[in-house]
Amino acid sequence: DDVELRAKFPSMRRMSRVPWLFRVNGCGLGLCGRRDRDAETRTYVTTYCLCLLFIPILPLWAYRVADARDGGWLFIGREPLSLVARAYSLMVLAALVGGIGWAAWESHLASPEYRAGVAMREAASLLASGDPVQAAQRYAQVATGTTSRAADARTDLGTLALEQLASGSVQNAAGVLKIALANGCGPLY
Secondary structure (H helix, E strand, O other): OHHHHHHHOOOOEOOOOOOOOEEEOOEEEEEEEEEEEEOOOOEEEEEEEEEEOOEEEEEEEEEEEEEOOOOOEEEEEEEOOOHHHHHHHHHHHHHHHHHHHHHHHHHHHHOHHHHHHHHHHHHHHHHHOOOHHHHHHHHHHHHOOOOOOHHHHHHHHHHHHHHHHHHOOHHHHHHHHHHHHHOOOOOOO
């Protein structure tokens, strides 16, 4: 009787439909485990899980069921997941979200646009610290690329070459001009 079952199992909720069960080569959605057995009603709680190669990977819900005479289950109602299953589900979801976030961040750091921005900042820092030849090399790396910063790098490299020619430092001017001309970014282009 529905009233007696609700009184006996107060945490059990009504179900609108039976969960979809399927596995292909051990992968899919299925019921795993038995807990909270009740001898009087011959029911127990089982966990509805996402499985991979017959291994439960992610507990989704729990159901109070009874074994059917001809195999399978008779679904009585939905029960809360056990504390361990809830904690495990949260850990799996946190790991999944963390993994996706980490992969996105790594992808961002490896992107040509990001690397070009780093090289441009390095070039500006090297120039400020008095190393125009190393700065020219960083500008040339970006100038020969296909990022949106390539045009700025070519302009900055050409400007740097002109500044070095005007500064009178023959060694720096020769180094910067060599790099600029080799990369098609000289002041004459």
